[in-house]
Amino acid sequence: MSxxxxxxxNVSVSYGGVVPAVVGVDLTVGPGEIxxxxxxxxxxxxxxxxxxxxxxxKAARVRGDRFVLAGNTILDADRTTLSVLRGPSAAMxxxxxxxxxxxxxxxxxxxxxxxxxxxxxxxxTKRERIIAALKQVGIPDPMGKxxxxxxxxxxxxxxxxxxxxxxxxxxxxxVADEPTTALDVTMEAQILHLMRSLRKTAGVSILIIxxxxxxxxxxxxxxxxxxxxxxxxxxxxxTIFSDPRHPYTQALFACEPALIPTGVGRLPVIAGEVxxxxxxxxxxxGRCRFTEERCLTLSPPWVSASADPRHHARCHRSKP
Amino acid sequence: MSATPALIEATKLSVDVPxxxxxxARVKPLSILLDVSLAIRSxEIxxxxxxxxxxxxxxxxxxxxxxxxxxxxxxxxxxxxxxxxxxxxxxxxxQAALLFQDPLSSFNPRQRIGAMIAEPRRIARSGSTRMEDLxxxxxxxxxxxxxxSRFPHALSGGQARRAAVARALSxxxxxxVADEPTAGLDVSxxxxxxxxxxxLREQHRTxxxxxxxxxxxARHIADRIVILYLGRVVESGPASEIFRAPKHPYTxxxxxxxxxxxxxxxxxxxxVLGEVPSIAARPEGCEFHTRCxxxxxxxxxxxxxxxxxxxxxxxxxxxxxxxxxAAAVRGLHVVSR
Numbered sequence: 017m018s019x020x021x022x023x024x025x026n027v028s029v030s031y032g033g034v035v036p037a038v039v040g041v042d043l044t045v046g047p048g049e050i051x052x053x054x055x056x057x058x059x060x061x062x063x064x065x066x067x068x069x070x071x072x073x074k075a076a077r078v079r080g081d082r083f084v085l086a087g088n089t090i091l092d093a094d095r096t097t098l099s100v101l102r103g104p105s106a107a108m109x110x111x112x113x114x115x116x117x118x119x120x121x122x123x124x125x126x127x128x129x130x131x132x133x134x135x136x137x138x139x140x141t142k143r144e145r146i147i148a149a150l151k152q153v154g155i156p157d158p159m160g161k162x163x164x165x166x167x168x169x170x171x172x173x174x175x176x177x178x179x180x181x182x183x184x185x186x187x188x189x190x191v192a193d194e195p196t197t198a199l200d201v202t203m204e205a206q207i208l209h210l211m212r213s214l215r216k217t218a219g220v221s222i223l224i225i226x227x228x229x230x231x232x233x234x235x236x237x238x239x240x241x242x243x244x245x246x247x248x249x250x251x252x253x254x255t256i257f258s259d260p261r262h263p264y265t266q267a268l269f270a271c272e273p274a275l276i277p278t279g280v281g282r283l284p285v286i287a288g289e290v291x292x293x294x295x296x297x298x299x300x301x302g303r304c305r306f307t308e309e310r311c312l313t314l315s316p317p318w319v320s321a322s323a324d325p326r327h328h329a330r331c332h333r334s335k336p
Numbered sequence: 337m338s339a340t341p342a343l344i345e346a347t348k349l350s351v352d353v354p355x356x357x358x359x360x361a362r363v364k365p366l367s368i369l370l371d372v373s374l375a376i377r378s379x380e381i382x383x384x385x386x387x388x389x390x391x392x393x394x395x396x397x398x399x400x401x402x403x404x405x406x407x408x409x410x411x412x413x414x415x416x417x418x419x420x421x422x423x424x425x426x427x428x429x430x431q432a433a434l435l436f437q438d439p440l441s442s443f444n445p446r447q448r449i450g451a452m453i454a455e456p457r458r459i460a461r462s463g464s465t466r467m468e469d470l471x472x473x474x475x476x477x478x479x480x481x482x483x484x485s486r487f488p489h490a491l492s493g494g495q496a497r498r499a500a501v502a503r504a505l506s507x508x509x510x511x512x513v514a515d516e517p518t519a520g521l522d523v524s525x526x527x528x529x530x531x532x533x534x535x536l537r538e539q540h541r542t543x544x545x546x547x548x549x550x551x552x553x554a555r556h557i558a559d560r561i562v563i564l565y566l567g568r569v570v571e572s573g574p575a576s577e578i579f580r581a582p583k584h585p586y587t588x589x590x591x592x593x594x595x596x597x598x599x600x601x602x603x604x605x606x607x608v609l610g611e612v613p614s615i616a617a618r619p620e621g622c623e624f625h626t627r628c629x630x631x632x633x634x635x636x637x638x639x640x641x642x643x644x645x646x647x648x649x650x651x652x653x654x655x656x657x658x659x660x661x662a663a664a665v666r667g668l669h670v671v672s673r
Contacts, residue, residue, distance in 0.1 A: 056522040056524055057493070170611050171388070172611055200387040200388055200549060200612075201387075201549060201551070201590060201594050201595075202589060202590065202593045202606075202607075203387075203611065204593065204595065205592075205593040205606040205607060206606045206609065208606075209603070209606045227522055227523065228595070229523070230596055230597045231595050233595065233596065233598055233599045233601075234596075234602060234603070253599045267524070268523065268524065269597070271523040271524050271527055272523050272597055273523070273527070273550075273552035273553055273555070273556055274552040274597055275597055278555055278556065278576070278579075280556075281534070282527075282531050282534070283526070283527030283528075283530050283531055284527055285525060285527040285531070286524035286525075289492065
């Protein structure tokens, strides 16, 4: 395999230097790979995604051993350097496509403005590039859409435009933060299908964040489960879905309504809330049904969890 | 069906909005909801499913008079409402509560949770607003005493949802209309809200109209399912039957679209293409024909009517899917881990 698109080693993010949000995360995204991050709200998955693009608020501090995006170390980069990397190295699509565009400018104007770096190109050339990109994401009548305002398009169509806008930058990595949460199931299926085909047609790697297990199962190659700012389990999507080892992953799967047979009287829940990261012992100990003495005092090790060499879990109980 | 009148029954309920605000002075009003009939009995959970823009939220609101119906009839425990004035809807609202899609935006940000859940009792002049009783009410939905003195911003999504349920319960309604009760909740707490509904049904025989686009939620709690498309009912019937053998191609498309949390069951093609047509330009004939994989010449010219099918089912399709092909539906009810 050639050099990974994203390589993170022992990266932590804290707000104001005191409130930890992400703690010691290792993550690698290879070329053409689709990696998913699942976890509850408050688990730090969005903070991690935003740190890749340097979109964190000023109060956030990113520290770590290694943070390489498409060959560029971004750990000590200032905001100007990060803004130059944004686009060619990584682009992001957000949960709510309606909020991603300005409501008072036409899509054509906004997309042309996006290409401001290409100063030697005429507007006509840029419009042609945009039309080609819109065609690639399956928008009917791309020419006409250039004069449309965001409110004239449905959520699904607008999310396609957002993906097209991200692809115009020819990014090595596409970061998608809950890209289908605001969409209907029929549109969700279409967008997921589009994202999967983009890896071939546009050659991007994708890092997708979702709390919807169905979405992750649908398009990912590899999955990382995040809890309280840490990755607690990671492995190939087939391994994680067929043989989850961390008690948190197991509990998450047990709660998924689509996996529960009909007719069960009560639906399972995970009692309690995600704690603030960085406590002593295992962060999940307070909600885990297997909690032992050592879970409360010792941080669990990151160990191999099954025969699959890429499957790891952060739990005292998993045996290498 | 039983002889006792339904708790609430809507007959051919329609909601139009005048289109005067549109440019070029279009005179014809836009129909958001067209001839929707639905009866809900005590202790029954009915799920209304459809894509955004299908009119499901409008129906829930029209039932409680928050949107004024333009035609149709609403019958409450056998007695029809005289008209759709605010005064006649007061009778409905005394029996019913609405859980809004976004609980936080339905709270007063400057009112503490305790005062909020006491307010319906004060207005209805029924039930006690003493502290012990409010604590008991909050505990019923799984909120401890300390939440009563908190402001809405200090609640998490799941807690806010519970507080909204507590407010709805404070006057023990016979009907709860829940608009997307699990939207924005983590799977780990979704179950808690749904369990709460099931408990209320057992304890008070509360009826529920749950408006959702999440089919796996509907599968677990619904007794009956109503599928809306562009403001019309396209299929309705007992939940188990609809999930086992959908008859309308749209229902089947919805079931097929739901991503299955199993990497081995990936789809190669999205099950339904295109998007919902605009209600300002409804397609001729069957309104689903533009996206239907089974559409034939007749579907393009003649609109199907909602016809009764065996087993208390209704479907509006010229060519309902046979049970055999419907059995091939990939997805939800197939659990293999």
